[in-house]
Amino acid sequence: MSEAMRPSDPLAVGGFRLLRRLGAGGMGVVYLGRSEAGALAAVKVIRAESAADEEFRVRFAREAELAGRVESPWVVRVLGADATAPEPWLATAFVAGPSLGEAVGEHGPLPPSAVRVLGTLLAEALGAVHDAGLVHRDVKPGNVLLAVNGPRLIDFGIARAADDTALTASGLVIGTPGFLAPEQARGEQAGPASDVFALGCVLAYAATGRTPFGSGTPDALLYRTVHDEPDLDGVSGELRAVLDACLAKDPRARPAPEELRARLAEDAPAAPSAWLPDPVARTVAERSAESLALPDIEPTVVDEPGDASRPRKRLTSRRRLLVAGGAVLLAGGASGAALWAAGRDTDHTGGEAKSAAEPTYVLGVQVTRTGPDANLGKACERAAQLAVAEHNAAAGSAFTVRTRVRDDDGTVDGATSVAHEFAADRDVFAVFGPTGEVSMRAASRVYAAANLTNVSSTTGQSDFFVSSPTVTFQTGAPHEAGGTAIALSALASGQVGRAGVVIDRAGGSIMHDQGNVVVTSWRQTLGAEVLPRVVAEDTDDGPAAVRELLSRGVQDFVYLAPLEATVRAAGQLARAGFTGPRWMSHLLYGSDFPRLAGAAGEGWYVVTPAVDPAVLRTKEATRFTAAWRARYGSTPEPYATEAYDSVRMVLREFARTVPSGGGRPARPALAARLQKATYHGVARTYAFSEYHQYAVTAQNMGSETYVHQVRGGRFRQVGPILPSQGNQ
The missing domain is CATH 3.40.50.2300 (Response regulator)
Structure with missing residues (x-):
């Protein structure tokens, strides 16, 4: 969403008349501009204090130069730049559509046919990038804009020449975790095959609505990228085979962009945006129509000096603009009213x-x-x-x-x-x-x-x-902190023993991330033996995992799974006569677990920052x-x-x-x-x-995170993890 210009904003930059603010960050501002010929542009202007570093100017000049090398209809075009200006600027063609991330976030996954077309055109874009001797290094949904006539790859802020290592420190991870190739995650040099891996992640996201290596902290994402297989459930046929190839751990096994384009190629759509689902196509069309309705310049809004409470006045009386859409380095978003169904308001x-x-x-x-x-x-x-x-x-x-x-x-x-x-x-x-x-x-x-x-x-x-x-x-609290809380509560209560940890992937990335923290904390911080087991999605392997861990003589049990699976595990442990400490995911606090598990649920713990103030x-x-x-x-x-x-x-x-x-x-x-x-x-x-x-923090983890135990058919608060610090 755009904003009105401010009194401190320049009227023009490098021959572009500035119309609206598209967004701002710590380094500068991106404006909607219009050239003397009437072409719309996204103009990125760097603040003078940010540009005071000469090395920064060198990098900024490289961004403009590298982006200008690429010739492809599917790569956003550079219209002008000046890295030597008091406030350096870079202008690119304005793309009046949402980012891929925004489109999938609002409308859900794209159908397979749309994913194939998207992949075909982006593979062509990458081919042009690589033909120019560059590696993009940050291909992700936010850097793919959907225009009426196809997608655009944007943002060459961290791109580099394929043989250039001067600006890359050894072991430094540059890019976006979750869309980095394994070699990038390890801090190694990125090459053209790294961009192909990232494109595979982008297409998997477009097809499923989720990132192929889950979510969580950057460290967790990088670890799974290197060691885990991608989550491509729901993708089948040739598209699945193509994504498997793109996401190969070995860069040499990945297809080149031209091969990828050939494998994904679809017939050209009958209309410019016919390849998109109707809701997404409507969003793209609306954004494009809005961006063309620019007869006047939005007046600057100023405050009356000395009185912040007085109504703001406009310098001129002109027609208001509403420019919505994606722009270079920004994820755009519409904000039109959507009336909710009657009876729900x-x-x-x-x-x-x-x-x-x-x-x-x-x-x-x-x-x-x-x-x-x-x-x-x-x-x-x-x-x-x-x-x-x-x-x-x-x-x-x-x-x-x-x-x-x-x-x-x-x-x-x-x-x-x-x-x-x-x-x-x-x-x-x-x-x-x-x-x-x-x-x-x-x-x-x-x-x-x-x-x-x-x-x-x-x-x-x-x-x-x-x-x-x-x-x-x-x-x-972050979900990962729930894993630390379980380990700390075991330590504080003197219940650290040989632990069996079951991580049920049916609960999504939350259970997996929390489970990783439990296992690491138990082993490295508590110094105790831990036996982790993972239950794959769409399987019924939970009971087998419980039986196997019981046969190994575990003394503690941590079962991280959705409600029904945890209830079933409680029954299985009760029938086996297991009476040691048992922990469930913090997400089940306040759930129907006590009622559904019955007597088998008695004694189970849940540790969460959620408090029962009545006690x-x-x-x-x-x-x-x-x-x-x-x-x-x-x-x-x-x-x-x-x-x-x-x-x-x-x-x-x-x-x-x-x-x-x-x-x-x-x-x-x-x-x-x-x-x-x-x-x-x-x-x-x-x-x-x-x-x-x-x-x-260590303080609030101990004193403001609470242990609850199932007693008498309900969750009852035992106290904070460290009672001596609590507010009981």
Whole structure:
């Protein structure tokens, strides 16, 4: 999504009249520009302070020179550059379509025929790159834009000549984990075959909607790239054979781009965008139409000097522009309104405004009300309502907040629709949610494009920062931390023994990443023997893994799997008479495990930052529990406390961005405050890491992560991992 020009922005650069801001980062700004001939361009301008380093200017000049070498209709064209200017700039043809990552995130995987066409054209693009003597080194979904007449490969920021090692340090991993070849993951020199491997990852992502080596921390992705086979489930036939070849661990076994193009070649589509599914084609067409509707220049927006509360004035009265779309180095995003189905919308005032003049703002609440995430959605929705009601009732509050609750069905389409609605409404200052990982992956892209802050207390994937690096925050601990928590709780309780660890891949990359941490921590930190076993997806190997580990005389058991598989394992262990310590995934806290497992579930542990405030004796926990009971007639349910804290933190930081006397704050201001915020909640202190996740430390891992055990048919909180540091 584009933004209005600011007073400090230049009017023109290198013969390009600048129209709008397409995005900004630490190094500079990308503008939508128009040449004297009327051609649209994405103009990247580097800030003077960033360009003060002469070595940086050398690299920037190389980027422009290298990109300019390539001649292909499927590689974005360089229109001009000047690395010697006080503020260096690079202009490329503007592509008015979404990135591949955005298209798949919003609309789901592409059909096999579309993947084959995409692969054919991108293979041709890589052939041109390699013919120019270059290696791209960062082929990924965000660097593939979908235009009306086909895809474009962009971003030569880290490309280099095939025989150039001068700017590459030995052992340095450069590129995007998850789309790097094994040789790059090992820090070795990248060659043309490395780009083919990356293209295979991109096509696998387009075909399945997931990266072939899962998600998680960069180290985990690099390890799996080198040692694991790619996840290509759902891909079959010749396309599967082609992807297998591209993803060969040995670079010599991968096809050259020309061979790859021949194997993937499809008949040319009847229409320029007929190869794309209808929803994606419509998005591309809409973006293209919008980019052509540029009769005037958007006026610069200025604030009246000395009074931030006064309405902003425009220098000229001109027709407004809305330019949506991808651009070089940016993942674009539409923000058109998408009205939700009748009966699913819920708006609450949370208390009346104290006066007619008091401003009112809207907090969007995105939850899933059905399926396995329904309980999470209910707890989060209730927590948001309580936090907002308390804000509105507090003496001295300068504004009123309304909540607008939307159910996203836990699907990509549902989450995208809800996110578009919230993004299009300028009264919405932030969004609490989504509550599920699938919804988060789709919605965060939309919020990123709209600069709309969203905070989730129930997700924990580590890679949302890639697609939403400025406005998406997670107050739930990273999933990988759950593995460390299990090992630490075993150590603290004196229950470290020979452990059997079962990792069921049916639970997705979360179980695998958490399991890797458990195994490593048990072996290297606790110094104890561990026997890991992996259950492949779509198999029934779980019981066999349990039998085999029991036969090896394990004393501890960690079973990381979805609910039904864990319940079955509990029954199997109970029938075998196993009474040693047993841990499940933190994702099952608050689930139906106690009821479904029955007597076999008694004694199982789950370790999670989620707290039961009703058993704490602190003043704040007692107050919160009483307020919840008064409003809802029960004690707070699992995950309610973290949701309540998250909304309270958002409201506190938002209040500090509201101009005195009212007015609409700039959307990015809230995210900027949250990134630096520290908030003391009911049972823990919240601060964010550089990736906008809850910052896990040795202190809060011990004192603010809680051990729960199944007793009497329900989860009961035993205490923090390290009771002596706890707030019981």
